Amino acid sequence: MRQTGFFHHIGTFLLLAATVLLIMTDISAPVVNGISMLRVNLNNRGTTSDRDPSLTFGTFGYCVRDTTASGQDFCSRSHVGYDPVAIVEQNVDDVDFSDVAQDSSKGLTRVMILHPIATGLAFISFLLALGAGVVGSFLASLGSLLTFIVTLVALICDFVSFAIVKNEVNNNDNGARAVWGAASWTLLASAICSLLATIIVFFTCCSARFHRRREARVVKDVPDGYGTPVRRRRWW
Template sequence: MGLGRFIHHFGGFLLFAATVLLVVVDITAPVVNDISLLKIDLGSSADGSGVTFGTFGYCVLDVNGQDDCSKAKIGYNPAQVITDVDGTEFSNASENTSKALTRVMVLHPVATGLSFIAFILCLGAGTLGSFMASMVSALACLVTIVALACDFVVFGIIKRKVNDSNTGSSAHWSVGIWLVVVSAICTLAATVVVFFTCCAGRARRRRESNKMATIHE
């Protein structure tokens, strides 16, 4: 295996890694209760020990000995959840913004699908397959970055308000948000690597064709 092919397969590995990481993000709360993008550790006066916010919903942990989770759906109201649980108040603008942007989280599974498609295309040995893989990878990277930006805006609003309140609750970023960051980096790196190896392979074949034509002259 040549160096160029090895580098190309490394790009494929990055796409596969991004796909796996994004799958984990897709199954954050309420699918898997303890995996989240943002976690709230609740004060002593609140019911439950914490709240986990995920891509398609949330869970209030340890309510009367069990977790109380929402149904998985596109879009929910994280500000209202916190208000109901520990009494933290949000302005109408903050609540409406955070609620609206949770609908954009549907981009997480979209990015997952695009990363997987790019990985499959990357397995192809042809120049066209590699070029298409780099283009789909670039699109996956763009979608992931948009989703990440919305995540930080939505949960940044919640995190700041909870930490500034006097309820005794504290909010912090959880593993899910960092998985999205790493996924964005992986897809960006894969785009560069696969496109570079595609161009390098095409240039090499052109040189070989020119060399063969010279030999036969």
């Protein structure tokens, strides 16, 4: 695949980047307190200027940060699916979610199990792309496409789920403010990387196959005996 090696390496790098970005999403709260899909700043707690109380929602749970007198954080255990609306209602004043909104937000958090699945698919696609062969590139492009689809589904569900919480918090004059966290943007970036990797790796696969066929056709069209040295007869 020497004709398209440079572009193939770009596609391989994008798959590695997608894997790393998805890992960052996977280790969001409660694994790493400061990395979140959605962050709710609790400025209505009446704390001093050196305190920064907040709620951080991640892939497998949430953290309540800097709300106690000691400044310690409380994080849930890691599990699939949780109720972000209930956590917000416990810590934010004057919010009123409907039952439909609460059930929708809670149900969509279960879809976040797709985050580690997409991570595994991206890593497998990266390993396949390292082979740099036609078959490996084709399988890598299929894996990258599947990674993009899974990531896109997770991305849509995550934004819908947390948008319910974000809009309700920000639409009330309660002093709290909800913003998208870094893990949401790494998930979006990983979807873009996997899509670009799919296009590039598939292009290099098709291009390499085209070059192979052209080289085989050139060899086949060479006349018999062309370029073959003539054996000289001895005088005796």
